[in-house]
Amino acid sequence: MWKSIEKHFSRRSAGRLVVEAFLRYGMSVHSDGSVYCGPFEMAPAKIGRALGVDRRVVIATAKQIAEHEDLISIFARLQPRAYVGEVASKLGFDTIEISADAHTSGIVSQVTGVLSAHKVNMRQVIADDPDLFPEPKLSIVVDGRLPLKSLQALRKLPSAEKIAIH
Numbered sequence: 721m722w723k724s725i726e727k728h729f730s731r732r733s734a735g736r737l738v739v740e741a742f743l744r745y746g747m748s749v750h751s752d753g754s755v756y757c758g759p760f761e762m763a764p765a766k767i768g769r770a771l772g773v774d775r776r777v778v779i780a781t782a783k784q785i786a787e788h789e790d791l792i793s794i795f796a797r798l799q800p801r802a803y804v805g806e807v808a809s810k811l812g813f814d815t816i817e818i819s820a821d822a823h824t825s826g827i828v829s830q831v832t833g834v835l836s837a838h839k840v841n842m843r844q845v846i847a848d849d850p851d852l853f854p855e856p857k858l859s860i861v862v863d864g865r866l867p868l869k870s871l872q873a874l875r876k877l878p879s880a881e882k883i884a885i886h
Contacts, residue, residue: 722851724790729781734773738781741771744852746800751792753783757800804844805859809886813843814866816874818858819882822850827858827879834877835862838870 848856
C-alpha cells in the first residue's frame with residue numbers, strides 16, 4: 721500500500737498529509753472523487769481547514785485517488801471505527817496503553833496472552849500503524865478494572881517499553 725501512495729504523492733507534501741488523514745480517520749473516496757466518513761459526505765473545505773491545507777488540495781488529492789485503480793481499490797473500502805479508550809473510565813472500563821518497538825513481532829499476542837491467562841475480557845484492541853502515528857501504541861479496553869496481578873504480568877513482558885492504565 722505505502723509504495724503505491726509514495727509513487728503518487730512523494731512530491732506533494734500537502735497531498736500526502738491529506739492521504740494520511742484519510743487513512744487515519746477511515747475516510748473513503750468514491751469513484752467521483754467525493755470523500756466520505758461512513759455514510760456522511762465530507763466537505764473538502766472543512767477537511768482542508770482541519771488539516772491546514774486549501775480545499776483545492778483536498779479535492780485534487782481525492783480526484784487523484786479516484787483516477788488510479790491501485791489507490792481507489794484501497795480508499796474506496798476504508799471505514800471509520802469508534803475508539804472508546806478515551807471514555808472507557810466513564811463506562812466502567814480500564815484502558816491499557818502499551819508502547820513498544822512497532823517493528824518487533826509478537827507484542828499483541830504476548831499482551832493478549834497475559835490478559836487471557838488472567839481471564840480478563842477485552843472489549844477493544846487497537847494497534848496504531850507506525851507509518852501513520854509517530855509514537856504508535858497498542859491500546860486495549862478491558863471489561864471493568866484491570867486486576868493488579870494482570871498489570872504485574874504485563875510489566876514483566878520484555879517487549880513492553882511503557883505501560884499506562886487509564
